[in-house]
Amino acid sequence: MDPNLPPVSGTAEDMPRNILFVAYPDVSLLDLAGPQTVFWAASNYARARGMAGYRCLTASYAGGTMSSVEGTVMQTQSLCEWDPRVIDTVIVPGSPDILQVARNSAPLIAWLHTVSGSVRRVASVCSGAFLLAYAGLLDGKRATTHWAMLDRFRELFPTVDLDPEAIFVQQQNLWTSAGVTTGIDLALAMVEADYGHEVALNAAKELAVYMKRPGGQPQLSEILISQSRQVPLFETLHLWIVQNLSRQALGVEQLAEHVGMSPRNFARVYKEKTGRTPAKGVEHFRMEAARRLLQDPARPIDQISRECGFGSEERMRVAFQRHFGLSPSEYRLKVNR
16 A cells, blocks of 8 residues: 555545546557646645645556557556545546457456445546446446447447447546547546536636536537538638627628628538538537537526527527437437436
8 A cells, every 4th residue: 555645534625536547558648648637737726725636646457667559658556556445536548459458458447347336436538438348337327438439339338328429428426538638628527526616717727728618519529520621711711600600690691701702602612612501511510509508507598599699499499400309408408417
C-alpha cells in the first residue's frame, strides 16, 4: 500500500478524491492525459477555495514503465497495491489496438470486474469501453464509444444499449465517453457533479475548452462534417450560419449575399460542393443546435425553437419527426434518461 495514502476514515470534504487511471501497453496518451489535466486544473481551483480536490494516479496491472501507442513512456504503480476503499474513480482510457489489448489483459479485465463494486465510479474513454464490456460491467446498460468502432462493439456486445451519437453517457456509477477528446467532456461533467458548476467552468477556462459539451451532443458536429467534405469555400459561411441561427431569414438570397455570389450560382455551387441544398444545410445546423439545447431540461421547447430559428414549436416538431421519428420532447426524454 502506498504510504502516502490518506486513511480510510474521513469525509469527502476533507480528503482529496483519488482518481486512478488505468494504463496498459499501447494506451492512447490523450485518452489518459486529457481527463487527468481536467482533474488537475479543477484541483488547483478547488484547493485555493478550501476544497479537497483530486489526486490523479496512473497504474497498470503489474506496475512499472508503460509505453503509450504514441511512444511516451510513463511510470505506473501496480493496481494490486491499491485498496479499492480509497479509490474514488477508475478511468480506463482506450487504444487503437483495443481488441489486441483485451486479448492480452485477462487479469486487468478481472480486476475491473472486481473493483467496480467497491469504487464510487468507473469510467471509460473512447475504446476503453471495450474493456468495461469484457468485464461485464455494461450488460443491459446504455453506453457509447468511438464512432469508428460502433459496429464492432455491437457485434461483440449485443446486450449493451449502445448510443451511437452521445459524446458521453452516465448510467448509475458507470460513465463511458466517445472518441479521444470527449474524455475531457466526461471529466468536466464529473467535476461539475463533485464540486459544482463554478469549479468545472474554471477548469474549462484553464484548458481553453468549451464548458461543457452535453453528453448527448453528436460525436461528429455538422461543422466538422462540412469541413471533412473539403468545401473551404463555405467554411466561413457555415460558421456565420451557426452564429446567426436565430434569424428565420436564412434563405438563398441572404446566404448568397454573404459569400458574394448570385443566388442562382450560389444554390448550384452549394449543392454541388456539399451534396445538400442551402435550405437543407441550414436545417441541419438548426437541428444540431436544437439537439444541444434540449439537453437542458429546464429550457422551454418553444424558446429553443425561436433561438434556433425554427420560428415555432410546431415547425421544429415537424423537422424532428422527419429526421429522428421523435418529437423534441420525446428526444429530450431519450437523451436525458
